[in-house]
Amino acid sequence: MLEHLHTPCLLLDETVLRANIKGMADRFKQIGVPLRPHFKTAKSIEVARILQDHGAKSWTVSTLKEAEYLSSAHFKDILYAVSIVPQKMEQVMALSRNGAQMAICLDSPEMADQISSMKLDGPAPKVYLEVDVDGHRTGVTTHDQRAIETAIILSRAKNLEFAGLMAHGGGVSYAANGKAELEAAAEQERTTTLSVKAMLQTAGIACPHVSIGSTPTALFGTSYEGVTDVRAGVYMFQDVFQANLGMCALEDIAATVLATVISHAPHLNRIVIDAGGLAISNDRSCATQRNDCGYGFLSDVDGYVDPLLYVEGVSQEHGYITTRDGSSLPFELYPLGSQLRVLPNHSCMTVAAYEGYNLINGNHEGQWWDRCNRW
The missing domain is CATH 3.20.20.10 (Alanine racemase)
Known part of the structure:
Protein backbone atom coordinates (compact mmCIF):
# COMPACT_ATOMS: atom_id res chain seq x y z
CA MET A 1 0.00 0.00 0.00
CA MET A 236 -2.30 12.69 20.45
CA PHE A 237 0.71 11.18 18.65
CA GLN A 238 2.86 9.79 21.50
CA ASP A 239 6.49 8.72 20.94
CA VAL A 240 9.16 6.43 22.33
CA PHE A 241 10.05 8.86 25.11
CA GLN A 242 6.43 8.87 26.31
CA ALA A 243 6.27 5.07 26.02
CA ASN A 244 9.38 4.78 28.18
CA LEU A 245 7.69 7.01 30.79
CA GLY A 246 4.71 4.66 30.84
CA MET A 247 2.33 7.06 29.07
CA CYS A 248 1.56 4.56 26.31
CA ALA A 249 2.68 1.41 24.53
CA LEU A 250 4.77 1.51 21.37
CA GLU A 251 1.62 0.47 19.50
CA ASP A 252 0.02 3.77 20.59
CA ILE A 253 2.50 5.87 18.59
CA ALA A 254 0.41 7.40 15.80
CA ALA A 255 3.06 9.29 13.81
CA THR A 256 5.94 7.41 12.20
CA VAL A 257 8.43 8.08 9.42
CA LEU A 258 8.38 5.78 6.40
CA ALA A 259 11.90 5.13 5.09
CA THR A 260 13.53 2.94 2.44
CA VAL A 261 16.52 0.63 2.91
CA ILE A 262 19.21 2.07 0.62
CA SER A 263 22.36 0.21 1.68
CA HIS A 264 23.67 -2.86 3.49
CA ALA A 265 26.99 -2.74 5.33
CA PRO A 266 27.63 -6.27 6.65
CA HIS A 267 31.14 -5.33 7.73
CA LEU A 268 29.59 -2.75 10.08
CA ASN A 269 26.53 -4.85 10.95
CA ARG A 270 24.50 -1.95 9.63
CA ILE A 271 21.45 -1.25 7.48
CA VAL A 272 21.17 2.26 6.05
CA ILE A 273 17.85 4.02 5.40
CA ASP A 274 17.08 7.27 3.58
CA ALA A 275 15.83 9.01 6.75
CA GLY A 276 18.51 10.89 8.63
CA GLY A 277 18.66 13.70 11.14
CA LEU A 278 16.50 16.01 9.03
CA ALA A 279 13.77 13.42 8.62
CA ILE A 280 13.61 11.85 12.08
CA SER A 281 15.32 14.66 14.08
CA ASN A 282 18.49 14.68 16.14
CA ASP A 283 16.56 14.62 19.41
CA ARG A 284 18.14 12.26 21.93
CA SER A 285 15.91 12.74 24.97
CA CYS A 286 15.65 8.96 25.35
CA ALA A 287 19.39 8.83 26.12
CA THR A 288 18.55 9.50 29.77
CA GLN A 289 16.06 6.63 29.92
CA ARG A 290 16.62 2.94 30.61
CA ASN A 291 15.10 1.83 27.31
CA ASP A 292 17.20 4.07 25.07
CA CYS A 293 16.05 3.89 21.44
CA GLY A 294 18.91 5.83 19.90
CA TYR A 295 17.20 7.92 17.25
CA GLY A 296 14.17 5.68 17.00
CA PHE A 297 12.83 2.14 17.08
CA LEU A 298 11.76 0.33 13.89
CA SER A 299 8.66 -1.43 12.65
CA ASP A 300 7.73 -3.00 9.37
CA VAL A 301 5.18 -1.29 7.11
CA ASP A 302 2.32 -3.00 8.94
CA GLY A 303 3.42 -1.61 12.29
CA TYR A 304 5.04 -4.70 13.80
CA VAL A 305 7.91 -3.44 15.97
CA ASP A 306 11.12 -5.42 15.65
CA PRO A 307 12.53 -5.31 19.20
CA LEU A 308 15.99 -6.15 17.88
CA LEU A 309 16.47 -3.02 15.78
CA TYR A 310 17.16 0.63 16.52
CA VAL A 311 18.54 3.68 14.74
CA GLU A 312 21.96 3.97 16.34
CA GLY A 313 23.05 7.09 14.47
CA VAL A 314 22.15 9.62 11.81
CA SER A 315 23.78 11.98 9.38
CA GLN A 316 21.83 14.57 7.42
CA GLU A 317 20.05 12.15 5.05
CA HIS A 318 21.16 8.74 6.33
CA GLY A 319 19.89 6.67 9.24
CA TYR A 320 22.07 3.85 10.56
CA ILE A 321 20.30 0.77 11.88
CA THR A 322 21.83 -2.06 13.86
CA THR A 323 20.87 -4.47 16.63
CA ARG A 324 20.42 -3.41 20.22
CA ASP A 325 22.26 -6.43 21.61
CA GLY A 326 25.10 -6.53 19.09
CA SER A 327 23.87 -9.69 17.39
CA SER A 328 24.13 -10.08 13.61
CA LEU A 329 21.55 -8.26 11.55
CA PRO A 330 19.13 -10.43 9.55
CA PHE A 331 19.84 -8.60 6.29
CA GLU A 332 17.62 -11.00 4.35
CA LEU A 333 14.56 -9.68 6.20
CA TYR A 334 15.26 -6.11 5.10
CA PRO A 335 16.42 -6.24 1.46
CA LEU A 336 17.49 -3.18 -0.48
CA GLY A 337 14.45 -1.21 -1.55
CA SER A 338 12.25 -2.51 1.26
CA GLN A 339 10.51 -0.11 3.62
CA LEU A 340 10.65 0.40 7.37
CA ARG A 341 8.86 2.78 9.73
CA VAL A 342 10.79 4.76 12.33
CA LEU A 343 9.07 5.29 15.68
CA PRO A 344 10.26 8.74 16.75
CA ASN A 345 12.18 9.53 19.88
CA HIS A 346 10.31 12.85 20.20
CA SER A 347 7.37 13.20 17.84
CA CYS A 348 7.05 16.99 18.20
CA MET A 349 10.52 17.44 16.74
CA THR A 350 10.14 14.74 14.08
CA VAL A 351 6.85 15.85 12.56
CA ALA A 352 8.09 19.45 12.34
CA ALA A 353 10.14 18.49 9.28
CA TYR A 354 7.04 17.74 7.19
CA GLU A 355 4.33 19.72 5.42
CA GLY A 356 1.65 17.14 6.12
CA TYR A 357 0.57 13.61 6.95
CA ASN A 358 -0.04 10.55 4.80
CA LEU A 359 -2.99 8.84 6.46
CA ILE A 360 -2.94 5.11 7.13
CA ASN A 361 -5.66 2.97 8.69
CA GLY A 362 -9.06 4.44 9.52
CA ASN A 363 -11.68 6.17 7.39
CA HIS A 364 -9.26 8.52 5.63
CA GLU A 365 -6.59 6.02 4.61
CA GLY A 366 -4.62 7.27 1.63
CA GLN A 367 -5.53 10.92 2.20
CA TRP A 368 -3.15 13.82 2.83
CA TRP A 369 -3.69 16.15 5.79
CA ASP A 370 -1.88 19.49 5.72
CA ARG A 371 -0.07 20.83 8.77
CA CYS A 372 1.08 24.29 9.79
CA ASN A 373 4.83 24.92 10.03
CA ARG A 374 7.10 27.85 10.82
CA TRP A 375 6.35 30.85 13.04
Whole structure:
Protein backbone atom coordinates (compact mmCIF):
# COMPACT_ATOMS: atom_id res chain seq x y z
CA MET A 1 0.00 0.00 0.00
CA LEU A 2 2.84 2.40 0.84
CA GLU A 3 5.14 1.56 -2.06
CA HIS A 4 3.97 4.58 -4.07
CA LEU A 5 5.08 7.06 -1.40
CA HIS A 6 8.37 8.88 -1.84
CA THR A 7 10.52 8.42 1.23
CA PRO A 8 11.22 9.70 3.76
CA CYS A 9 7.64 10.71 4.48
CA LEU A 10 5.39 11.11 7.48
CA LEU A 11 2.66 8.58 8.25
CA LEU A 12 -0.26 9.16 10.60
CA ASP A 13 -2.27 6.20 11.84
CA GLU A 14 -5.79 7.60 12.10
CA THR A 15 -7.12 4.75 14.22
CA VAL A 16 -4.38 5.18 16.82
CA LEU A 17 -4.70 8.97 16.73
CA ARG A 18 -8.44 8.81 17.39
CA ALA A 19 -7.98 6.35 20.25
CA ASN A 20 -5.35 8.58 21.89
CA ILE A 21 -7.57 11.65 21.59
CA LYS A 22 -10.64 9.85 22.89
CA GLY A 23 -8.76 8.42 25.86
CA MET A 24 -7.60 11.82 27.11
CA ALA A 25 -10.93 13.51 26.34
CA ASP A 26 -12.89 10.83 28.22
CA ARG A 27 -10.57 11.14 31.21
CA PHE A 28 -11.18 14.86 31.62
CA LYS A 29 -14.90 14.61 30.92
CA GLN A 30 -15.04 12.22 33.87
CA ILE A 31 -12.86 14.50 36.01
CA GLY A 32 -15.00 17.50 35.06
CA VAL A 33 -12.17 19.86 34.09
CA PRO A 34 -11.93 21.30 30.55
CA LEU A 35 -9.08 20.12 28.36
CA ARG A 36 -7.32 22.82 26.35
CA PRO A 37 -5.39 20.72 23.80
CA HIS A 38 -1.91 21.90 22.87
CA PHE A 39 -1.61 22.22 19.11
CA LYS A 40 2.21 22.33 19.02
CA THR A 41 2.65 18.74 17.83
CA ALA A 42 -0.30 18.07 15.53
CA LYS A 43 -0.61 21.49 13.82
CA SER A 44 -3.39 20.10 11.64
CA ILE A 45 -6.93 21.40 11.22
CA GLU A 46 -8.12 17.86 10.57
CA VAL A 47 -6.73 16.80 13.95
CA ALA A 48 -8.32 19.88 15.56
CA ARG A 49 -11.69 18.79 14.21
CA ILE A 50 -11.30 15.38 15.85
CA LEU A 51 -10.42 17.12 19.12
CA GLN A 52 -13.48 19.33 18.72
CA ASP A 53 -15.66 16.27 18.13
CA HIS A 54 -14.48 15.06 21.54
CA GLY A 55 -15.39 18.30 23.28
CA ALA A 56 -12.42 20.66 22.82
CA LYS A 57 -13.51 24.31 22.79
CA SER A 58 -10.25 26.09 23.54
CA TRP A 59 -6.72 25.69 22.25
CA THR A 60 -3.06 26.11 23.19
CA VAL A 61 -0.40 27.04 20.65
CA SER A 62 3.37 27.44 20.66
CA THR A 63 3.57 29.78 17.66
CA LEU A 64 1.43 32.64 16.43
CA LYS A 65 1.44 30.95 13.01
CA GLU A 66 -0.53 28.13 14.65
CA ALA A 67 -2.92 30.70 16.11
CA GLU A 68 -3.50 32.24 12.67
CA TYR A 69 -4.02 28.79 11.18
CA LEU A 70 -6.55 27.78 13.84
CA SER A 71 -8.36 31.11 13.74
CA SER A 72 -8.72 30.90 9.95
CA ALA A 73 -10.67 27.67 10.46
CA HIS A 74 -12.91 29.27 13.13
CA PHE A 75 -11.16 27.86 16.20
CA LYS A 76 -11.04 31.09 18.17
CA ASP A 77 -10.28 30.61 21.90
CA ILE A 78 -6.47 30.49 21.77
CA LEU A 79 -3.70 30.70 24.38
CA TYR A 80 -0.23 31.48 23.04
CA ALA A 81 1.79 29.70 25.71
CA VAL A 82 5.23 31.18 25.02
CA SER A 83 6.45 34.30 26.84
CA ILE A 84 5.31 37.35 24.89
CA VAL A 85 7.50 40.22 23.69
CA PRO A 86 6.33 43.60 22.33
CA GLN A 87 7.45 42.78 18.79
CA LYS A 88 4.77 40.08 18.58
CA MET A 89 1.86 42.11 19.91
CA GLU A 90 0.71 43.44 16.52
CA GLN A 91 0.36 39.84 15.33
CA VAL A 92 -1.63 39.05 18.49
CA MET A 93 -3.85 42.10 18.03
CA ALA A 94 -4.49 41.32 14.37
CA LEU A 95 -5.82 37.95 15.50
CA SER A 96 -8.02 39.67 18.12
CA ARG A 97 -9.38 42.12 15.56
CA ASN A 98 -10.29 39.17 13.35
CA GLY A 99 -12.38 37.55 16.06
CA ALA A 100 -9.93 35.37 18.00
CA GLN A 101 -10.16 35.43 21.78
CA MET A 102 -6.43 35.68 22.34
CA ALA A 103 -4.55 34.99 25.56
CA ILE A 104 -0.83 35.50 26.08
CA CYS A 105 1.60 34.89 28.93
CA LEU A 106 4.60 36.54 30.57
CA ASP A 107 6.68 36.17 33.71
CA SER A 108 8.20 39.50 34.74
CA PRO A 109 7.17 42.98 35.90
CA GLU A 110 9.43 44.42 33.21
CA MET A 111 7.50 42.73 30.41
CA ALA A 112 4.16 43.47 32.10
CA ASP A 113 5.17 47.15 32.16
CA GLN A 114 6.11 47.15 28.50
CA ILE A 115 2.96 45.40 27.28
CA SER A 116 0.61 47.38 29.53
CA SER A 117 2.02 50.69 28.29
CA MET A 118 1.57 49.81 24.59
CA LYS A 119 -1.26 51.22 22.53
CA LEU A 120 -3.10 48.08 21.45
CA ASP A 121 -5.56 48.34 18.58
CA GLY A 122 -8.33 45.86 19.25
CA PRO A 123 -10.04 43.91 22.03
CA ALA A 124 -7.97 43.51 25.19
CA PRO A 125 -6.11 40.18 25.20
CA LYS A 126 -6.09 38.03 28.32
CA VAL A 127 -2.71 37.71 30.02
CA TYR A 128 -1.55 34.81 32.16
CA LEU A 129 1.30 35.02 34.64
CA GLU A 130 3.45 31.93 34.13
CA VAL A 131 4.60 29.96 37.17
CA ASP A 132 7.77 27.87 37.29
CA VAL A 133 6.66 24.69 39.04
CA ASP A 134 9.75 22.53 38.65
CA GLY A 135 12.87 24.50 37.80
CA HIS A 136 12.17 24.08 34.10
CA ARG A 137 12.12 26.78 31.44
CA THR A 138 10.23 30.04 32.23
CA GLY A 139 7.98 31.42 34.95
CA VAL A 140 7.98 33.08 38.37
CA THR A 141 8.76 30.98 41.42
CA THR A 142 6.71 30.58 44.57
CA HIS A 143 7.11 33.27 47.22
CA ASP A 144 8.69 35.51 44.58
CA GLN A 145 7.78 39.14 45.17
CA ARG A 146 8.07 39.65 41.43
CA ALA A 147 4.97 37.49 41.01
CA ILE A 148 2.94 39.98 43.04
CA GLU A 149 4.53 42.95 41.29
CA THR A 150 3.73 41.47 37.89
CA ALA A 151 0.17 40.56 38.80
CA ILE A 152 -0.48 44.07 40.17
CA ILE A 153 0.65 45.63 36.89
CA LEU A 154 -1.50 43.25 34.85
CA SER A 155 -4.59 43.64 37.04
CA ARG A 156 -4.39 47.43 36.76
CA ALA A 157 -3.69 47.55 33.01
CA LYS A 158 -6.45 49.17 30.97
CA ASN A 159 -5.43 47.51 27.71
CA LEU A 160 -5.15 43.95 29.13
CA GLU A 161 -7.26 41.48 31.08
CA PHE A 162 -5.45 39.60 33.83
CA ALA A 163 -6.54 35.98 33.35
CA GLY A 164 -4.67 34.28 36.19
CA LEU A 165 -1.89 31.71 36.30
CA MET A 166 -0.52 29.06 33.97
CA ALA A 167 2.18 26.44 34.46
CA HIS A 168 3.81 23.59 32.57
CA GLY A 169 5.00 20.62 34.60
CA GLY A 170 7.54 19.54 32.04
CA GLY A 171 10.64 19.13 34.18
CA VAL A 172 10.10 16.75 37.07
CA SER A 173 7.41 14.77 35.25
CA TYR A 174 9.64 14.11 32.24
CA ALA A 175 12.35 12.79 34.52
CA ALA A 176 9.99 10.68 36.63
CA ASN A 177 10.44 6.95 37.07
CA GLY A 178 7.22 5.08 37.70
CA LYS A 179 3.64 5.82 38.67
CA ALA A 180 4.32 7.20 42.14
CA GLU A 181 6.85 9.75 40.87
CA LEU A 182 4.54 10.79 38.03
CA GLU A 183 1.64 11.28 40.43
CA ALA A 184 3.89 13.31 42.72
CA ALA A 185 5.06 15.48 39.82
CA ALA A 186 1.45 16.17 38.80
CA GLU A 187 0.51 17.12 42.34
CA GLN A 188 3.56 19.36 42.62
CA GLU A 189 2.49 21.16 39.45
CA ARG A 190 -1.01 21.74 40.84
CA THR A 191 -0.13 22.72 44.41
CA THR A 192 2.79 24.95 43.43
CA THR A 193 0.59 26.91 41.04
CA LEU A 194 -2.19 27.17 43.61
CA SER A 195 0.28 28.43 46.22
CA VAL A 196 1.06 31.37 43.95
CA LYS A 197 -2.66 31.97 43.53
CA ALA A 198 -3.03 32.06 47.31
CA MET A 199 -0.16 34.53 47.55
CA LEU A 200 -1.86 36.82 45.02
CA GLN A 201 -5.20 36.56 46.77
CA THR A 202 -3.58 37.49 50.07
CA ALA A 203 -2.25 40.58 48.31
CA GLY A 204 -5.81 41.40 47.19
CA ILE A 205 -5.38 40.35 43.56
CA ALA A 206 -8.14 38.30 41.96
CA CYS A 207 -6.89 35.25 40.06
CA PRO A 208 -9.76 33.90 37.93
CA HIS A 209 -8.03 31.04 36.11
CA VAL A 210 -5.44 28.35 36.84
CA SER A 211 -4.19 26.51 33.75
CA ILE A 212 -1.71 23.65 34.11
CA GLY A 213 -0.55 20.73 32.08
CA SER A 214 1.74 18.38 30.24
CA THR A 215 0.97 14.92 28.91
CA PRO A 216 2.51 13.08 31.90
CA THR A 217 0.81 15.26 34.53
CA ALA A 218 -2.48 15.16 32.61
CA LEU A 219 -2.43 11.36 32.53
CA PHE A 220 -1.22 10.81 36.09
CA GLY A 221 -2.71 13.66 38.11
CA THR A 222 -4.85 12.44 40.99
CA SER A 223 -6.49 15.79 41.82
CA TYR A 224 -7.44 18.81 39.75
CA GLU A 225 -9.14 20.76 42.51
CA GLY A 226 -8.65 24.47 41.91
CA VAL A 227 -7.65 23.95 38.27
CA THR A 228 -9.55 25.77 35.50
CA ASP A 229 -8.22 23.85 32.51
CA VAL A 230 -5.50 21.36 31.55
CA ARG A 231 -3.14 21.63 28.60
CA ALA A 232 -1.46 18.67 26.91
CA GLY A 233 -0.41 17.91 23.34
CA VAL A 234 1.98 15.07 22.58
CA TYR A 235 -0.55 12.50 23.84
CA MET A 236 -2.30 12.69 20.45
CA PHE A 237 0.71 11.18 18.65
CA GLN A 238 2.86 9.79 21.50
CA ASP A 239 6.49 8.72 20.94
CA VAL A 240 9.16 6.43 22.33
CA PHE A 241 10.05 8.86 25.11
CA GLN A 242 6.43 8.87 26.31
CA ALA A 243 6.27 5.07 26.02
CA ASN A 244 9.38 4.78 28.18
CA LEU A 245 7.69 7.01 30.79
CA GLY A 246 4.71 4.66 30.84
CA MET A 247 2.33 7.06 29.07
CA CYS A 248 1.56 4.56 26.31
CA ALA A 249 2.68 1.41 24.53
CA LEU A 250 4.77 1.51 21.37
CA GLU A 251 1.62 0.47 19.50
CA ASP A 252 0.02 3.77 20.59
CA ILE A 253 2.50 5.87 18.59
CA ALA A 254 0.41 7.40 15.80
CA ALA A 255 3.06 9.29 13.81
CA THR A 256 5.94 7.41 12.20
CA VAL A 257 8.43 8.08 9.42
CA LEU A 258 8.38 5.78 6.40
CA ALA A 259 11.90 5.13 5.09
CA THR A 260 13.53 2.94 2.44
CA VAL A 261 16.52 0.63 2.91
CA ILE A 262 19.21 2.07 0.62
CA SER A 263 22.36 0.21 1.68
CA HIS A 264 23.67 -2.86 3.49
CA ALA A 265 26.99 -2.74 5.33
CA PRO A 266 27.63 -6.27 6.65
CA HIS A 267 31.14 -5.33 7.73
CA LEU A 268 29.59 -2.75 10.08
CA ASN A 269 26.53 -4.85 10.95
CA ARG A 270 24.50 -1.95 9.63
CA ILE A 271 21.45 -1.25 7.48
CA VAL A 272 21.17 2.26 6.05
CA ILE A 273 17.85 4.02 5.40
CA ASP A 274 17.08 7.27 3.58
CA ALA A 275 15.83 9.01 6.75
CA GLY A 276 18.51 10.89 8.63
CA GLY A 277 18.66 13.70 11.14
CA LEU A 278 16.50 16.01 9.03
CA ALA A 279 13.77 13.42 8.62
CA ILE A 280 13.61 11.85 12.08
CA SER A 281 15.32 14.66 14.08
CA ASN A 282 18.49 14.68 16.14
CA ASP A 283 16.56 14.62 19.41
CA ARG A 284 18.14 12.26 21.93
CA SER A 285 15.91 12.74 24.97
CA CYS A 286 15.65 8.96 25.35
CA ALA A 287 19.39 8.83 26.12
CA THR A 288 18.55 9.50 29.77
CA GLN A 289 16.06 6.63 29.92
CA ARG A 290 16.62 2.94 30.61
CA ASN A 291 15.10 1.83 27.31
CA ASP A 292 17.20 4.07 25.07
CA CYS A 293 16.05 3.89 21.44
CA GLY A 294 18.91 5.83 19.90
CA TYR A 295 17.20 7.92 17.25
CA GLY A 296 14.17 5.68 17.00
CA PHE A 297 12.83 2.14 17.08
CA LEU A 298 11.76 0.33 13.89
CA SER A 299 8.66 -1.43 12.65
CA ASP A 300 7.73 -3.00 9.37
CA VAL A 301 5.18 -1.29 7.11
CA ASP A 302 2.32 -3.00 8.94
CA GLY A 303 3.42 -1.61 12.29
CA TYR A 304 5.04 -4.70 13.80
CA VAL A 305 7.91 -3.44 15.97
CA ASP A 306 11.12 -5.42 15.65
CA PRO A 307 12.53 -5.31 19.20
CA LEU A 308 15.99 -6.15 17.88
CA LEU A 309 16.47 -3.02 15.78
CA TYR A 310 17.16 0.63 16.52
CA VAL A 311 18.54 3.68 14.74
CA GLU A 312 21.96 3.97 16.34
CA GLY A 313 23.05 7.09 14.47
CA VAL A 314 22.15 9.62 11.81
CA SER A 315 23.78 11.98 9.38
CA GLN A 316 21.83 14.57 7.42
CA GLU A 317 20.05 12.15 5.05
CA HIS A 318 21.16 8.74 6.33
CA GLY A 319 19.89 6.67 9.24
CA TYR A 320 22.07 3.85 10.56
CA ILE A 321 20.30 0.77 11.88
CA THR A 322 21.83 -2.06 13.86
CA THR A 323 20.87 -4.47 16.63
CA ARG A 324 20.42 -3.41 20.22
CA ASP A 325 22.26 -6.43 21.61
CA GLY A 326 25.10 -6.53 19.09
CA SER A 327 23.87 -9.69 17.39
CA SER A 328 24.13 -10.08 13.61
CA LEU A 329 21.55 -8.26 11.55
CA PRO A 330 19.13 -10.43 9.55
CA PHE A 331 19.84 -8.60 6.29
CA GLU A 332 17.62 -11.00 4.35
CA LEU A 333 14.56 -9.68 6.20
CA TYR A 334 15.26 -6.11 5.10
CA PRO A 335 16.42 -6.24 1.46
CA LEU A 336 17.49 -3.18 -0.48
CA GLY A 337 14.45 -1.21 -1.55
CA SER A 338 12.25 -2.51 1.26
CA GLN A 339 10.51 -0.11 3.62
CA LEU A 340 10.65 0.40 7.37
CA ARG A 341 8.86 2.78 9.73
CA VAL A 342 10.79 4.76 12.33
CA LEU A 343 9.07 5.29 15.68
CA PRO A 344 10.26 8.74 16.75
CA ASN A 345 12.18 9.53 19.88
CA HIS A 346 10.31 12.85 20.20
CA SER A 347 7.37 13.20 17.84
CA CYS A 348 7.05 16.99 18.20
CA MET A 349 10.52 17.44 16.74
CA THR A 350 10.14 14.74 14.08
CA VAL A 351 6.85 15.85 12.56
CA ALA A 352 8.09 19.45 12.34
CA ALA A 353 10.14 18.49 9.28
CA TYR A 354 7.04 17.74 7.19
CA GLU A 355 4.33 19.72 5.42
CA GLY A 356 1.65 17.14 6.12
CA TYR A 357 0.57 13.61 6.95
CA ASN A 358 -0.04 10.55 4.80
CA LEU A 359 -2.99 8.84 6.46
CA ILE A 360 -2.94 5.11 7.13
CA ASN A 361 -5.66 2.97 8.69
CA GLY A 362 -9.06 4.44 9.52
CA ASN A 363 -11.68 6.17 7.39
CA HIS A 364 -9.26 8.52 5.63
CA GLU A 365 -6.59 6.02 4.61
CA GLY A 366 -4.62 7.27 1.63
CA GLN A 367 -5.53 10.92 2.20
CA TRP A 368 -3.15 13.82 2.83
CA TRP A 369 -3.69 16.15 5.79
CA ASP A 370 -1.88 19.49 5.72
CA ARG A 371 -0.07 20.83 8.77
CA CYS A 372 1.08 24.29 9.79
CA ASN A 373 4.83 24.92 10.03
CA ARG A 374 7.10 27.85 10.82
CA TRP A 375 6.35 30.85 13.04
